[in-house]
Amino acid sequence: MSSLSRELVFLILQFLDEEKFKETVHKLEQESGFYFNMKYFEEEVINGNWDEVERYLGGFTKVDDNRYSMKIFFEIRKQKYLEALDKHDRSKAVEILVKDLKVFASFNEELFKEITQLLTLENFRENEQLSKYGDTKSARAIMLVELKKLIEANPLFRDKLQFPNLKSSRLRTLINQSLNWQHQLCKNPRPNPDIKTLFVDHSCGQPNGARAPSPANNPLLGSTIPKPGGFPPIGAQIGAQIGAHGPFQPAPTPVAPLAGWMSNPPAVTHPSASGGAIGFGTPTNPAAMLKHPRTPSTANPSMDYPSGDSDHLSKRPRPVGLSEEVNLPMNMMPATYPQSHSYPQDDFHKTVARTLSQGSVPMSMDFHPVQQTLLLVGTNIGDIGLWDVGTKEKLAVRNFKVWELGKCSMALQAGLVKDPSVSVNRIIWSPDGTLFGVAYSRHIVQIYSYHGGDDIRQHLEIDAHVGGVNDIAFAHPNKQLCIITCGDDKTIKVWEATSGTKQFTFEGHEAAVYSVCPHYKENIQFIFSTALDGKIKAWLYDNLGSRVDYDAPGHWCTTMAYSADGSRLFSCGTSKDGESHLVEWNESEGAVKRTYQGFRKRSMGVVQFDTTRNRFLAAGDEFVIKIWDMDNTSLLTTIEADGGLPASPRIRFNKEGTLLAVSTIDNGIKVLANADGVRLLRTLENRSFDASRSASETVTKPLINPLTAAAAAAAAAAATSSGAAAPSAITAMNGDNRSLVDVKPRITDESMDKSKVWKLMEIADTTQCRSLKLGDNHRTTKISRLIYTNSGVAILALASNAVHLLWKWPRNERNSTGKATASVSPQLWQPPSGILMTNDIIDNNPEEAVHCFALSKNDSYVMSASGGKISLFNMMTFKTMTTFMPPPPAATFLAFHPQDNNIIAIGMDDSTIQIYNVRIDEVKSKLRGHSKKITGLAFSNVLNVLVSSGADAQICVWNTDGWERQRSRFLQIPSGRPTSNILDTRVQFHQDQLHCLVVHETQIAIYDASKLEPVKQWPVRENSAPITHATFSCDSQLIYASFLDATVCIFSASSLRLQCRILPASYLPPNISSNVHPVVVAAHPSEANQFALGLTDGTVYVMEPLESDRKWGNPPPVENGSTSNLSTPPNGASSSDQPER
Helix, strand or coil, X not given: CCHHHHHHHHHHHHHHHHCCCHHHHHHHHXXXXXXXXXXXXXXXXXXXXXXXXXXXXXXXXXXXXXXXXXXXXXXXXXXXXHHXXXXXXXXXXXXXXXXXXXXXXXXXXXXXXXXXXXXXXXXXXXXXXXXXXXXXXXXXXXXXXXXXXXXXXCHHHCCCCCCXXXXXXXXXXXXXXHHHHHHHCCCCCCCCCCCCCCCCCCCCCCCCCCCCCCHHHCHHHCCCCCCCCCCCCHXXXXXXXXCCXXXXXCCCXXXXXXXXXXXXXXXXXXXXXXXCCCCCCCCCCHXXXXXXXXXXXXXCCXXXXXXXXXXXXXXXXXXXXXXXXXXXXXXXXXXXXXXXCCCCHHHCCCEEEEEEECCCCEEEEEECCCCCCEEEEEXXXXXXXXXXXXXXXXXXXXCCCCCCHHHCCHHHHHHHHHCCCCCEEEEEECCCCCEEEEEECCCEEEEEEECCCCCEEEEXXXXXXXXXXXXXXXXXXXXXXXXXXXXXXXEEEEEECCCCCEEEEEECCCCCEEEEEEEEECCEEEEEEEXXXXXXXXXXXXXXXXXXXXXXXXXCEEEEEECCCXXXXXXXXXXXXXXXXXXEEECCCCEEEEEEXXXXXXXXXXXXXXXXXXXXXXXXXXXXXXXXXXCCCCEEEEECCCCCCCCCCCEEECCCCXXXXXXXXXXXXXXXXXXXXXXXXXXXXXXXXXXXXXXXXXXCCCCCCHHHHHHHHHHXXXXXXXCCCCCCCCCXXXXXXXXXXXXXXXXXXXXXXXXXXXXXXXXXXXXXXXXXXXXXXXXXXXXXXXXXXXXXXXXXXXXXXXXXXXEEXXXXXXXXXXXXXXXXXXXXXXXXXXXXXXXCCCCCCHHHCCEEEEECCCCCEEEEEXXXXXXXXXXXXXXXXXXXXXXXXXXXXXXXXXXXXXEEEEEECXXXXXXXXXXCXXXXXXXXXXXXXXXXXXXXXXXXXXXXXXXXXXXXXEXXXXXXXXXXXXXXXXXXXXXXXXXXXXXXXXXXXXXXXXXXXXXXXXXXXXXXXXXEEEECCCCCCCEEEEEECCXXXXXXXXXXXXXXXXXXXXXXXXXXXXXXXXXXXXXXXXXXXXXXXXXXXXXXXXXXXXXXXXXXXXXXXXXXXXXXXXXXXXXXXXXXXXXXXXXCCCCCCCCCC
């Protein structure tokens, strides 16, 4: 269908709407697929006309077109299913399940099973994720908001959500103009013609009865008569009548790939493509990929519409550029209910698995594409190193030298004589790992071939650019491996990888070219390039010039990268003023799709970034590694890597995303691992390595205890921090500062005894840490329980008067993540109704009761008790959803089962533990083994056990399959020491789910839960203040402990040795009573160095180290024989399963 025919459809739609043909107008919208009427769609959704909703959508998309479409249909069918369940129409629900929802089972079988299980519930609101489901009307309204977002984001609806801006009755106006034109052609026009039909051309009758020639036959127009029996295409008719040079010339097909990026198209003429490229369809012409001509509407020149040759684009193409991975919602809640964006901690690279000493400043790194533990490193003095991260062995080293100086240009030879210093700007493997390339700051690139082990051989040396070679990459244009380089001479060059023959030189940049990013879509190969003036250009492998000219955010040093599946394009750049920008591009529009938040206003260097697993983005900034979810602009988490990072560290993931290499300020590299990476490295630890090399190439000796690796590395780093400051090595790279070493002065004296250098960090006043007192409008006497929400954006407290307090942090410029921080004050939150979450009490003195609560994993509800019945509260509305289990006995501790939120372990004051199923309101098991009240419960989903502790100082281990007691033991209480019941025994699992923390007022201990044997123990000295509470940090590397004298001590979890002491004067006001002290400590779920204290006076303090310190001291040095046999934790194995406190 031509462009004008498409516009005719819009005119007909306008006419039908004006004439009130309501059903017909929507039928034409659906059949043409040109205009999606959002208002009509909203009405049908609100009215629950589900068949019509799907039929109408069917004109624009199908279920399996892309992930957005799949989510749209899923939300609609899920709502239809829930409504049938709400009406108790089981047969209808089963029909919907089988006919409509079954299609999603192949994409997410677990979700389909969960949906199916709703049939077994009397009320589907018993399901945790549907507990906040309201009435049908509100649920439809909530769903509609999400549907609109999905439709607007779906590329298939692009240009179809806005009706052209037309004057009223535009079709009538055109017909009248046509009739007037026909009348003017009459040989004997009458003053008042009587026009009775539109079926034939108008003519005024002649006096002698002869017919006037019709305009269609008028020889002046040079047209032929249309074939009878059909309505001629208006576009073709007008085009023929007006001629080839009229205003309605056929326009080239609009193509999606880099649409809108084309500001100055080349003068070369390119034939139209019959299909789209990156994003839509398959191009027949590569050049069209980088062009996107638009045909302006004659009715409204300000509006853009696709041209007529792209009829298939107006229908339902399958977008090639979209990932076929379907991300169905993993819950059944209406999407706009607040949900926690929590991720398993083992997704993140929190474990420092290896520390490598390179010897000079790492400038670029790259992991082998096949052998996941081989790491290439290039440095600021031109050295390259090849490491086997698995064995910590440096396999090969090559110092910089020109292989054949005589063949180099005179400019390079003269330059090297004058200044021989050279830096590596980029080092990279070829796609198959048989070659690697090195781009240097002086003219040349060197290509090595790799033959396994330490066998690397010289392959090619190319004098590539005048000045520095700023980037290098490999690509396969025309199925031939090529090398792409760019440099200070403002050019990009393509070289054949076997012989080094130059194939293309791309000129067009007006400044030094900073980076290149080759890619391909649908067999079309192209290159993005960025220059130091902030320009982005795109090139095909021809000599026809750049197809793109666009400005990058920051207008200076920018690099670009695709996600692993090649479907999403990102760039990261830093301006000359230090402002950094990480963005995702909309390739089809040539515009920024989203900008990621979380950079400091003035970065101290050029920020480097990388992508991994089609899911996360990482950038080095502010002495840490910052992590984002690709689909969320807010900062997800940060990784400190035990400190020692430069201001803007270099980072690089391996291909599988299990390892992350990061440069350090001491000329080294830390290799961070997630849970899969830890397992990978463990399998390689038995490989032999050269002991003679280990002393010079690793910061610390191999440790017996892997868990202490990070602590020991930090201790070793601390040990080198005395003496005279060494000057920073700073080299300027051709006008930009990528080679600047962003380091604080660092002192090295390896000969000094580490144990003498290390010093306990002691914080004695308010200037040495950050503390924030949380406001409370309700006068409370004591904070009995305290916990962060799993999302980390709020703190929930249970006061001794049985009232819950919830503080929420705002998301603003000062707090871009919206997470809890001591730098921004939160709001004491209440719903509009003003109600409080207040527990049931049995008398008027709740102060004497035992208080306990547990928070669901998605933060949607809290289960709580204060001596009376157990209450279940909705965290959004504060309403009491239900109460159960009236005393006696009274609940003293609550814990959710890690695999089933409907199963709760309830510790009682009669010493029993009841395993309770909330959904069916039934006690499944009653466990007996303690002699006094239960004071602690913790599940391990690795060992499949429940560990309990009681006021009898006994610890028991129960099998969760049959709930039998496996073993038990009593704590070793120092003889003669009276106990005051300040803190009953508590238990909490380490991240590895194998070891548990046991806390008593007399001691802190770590036990091997499988054997119930102590691994480490820290006893309180005689006459010292007893412990009031203790907890692991979120990464299980620290233990925060509070004491009766209001002191807070921070221990290294691996050694149970004190590394920081916080005195009361650092956070409490000077005139406060000496009886005020913390009774509970809570750790932030994702910020390892943040914790909160709940005090006896009803206040809560949030504690963080100073930004300049970034952590609570350094771990004490590991002494011989002091290491434990704790295993390295799989990061975040249980971060969402926080202990009840």
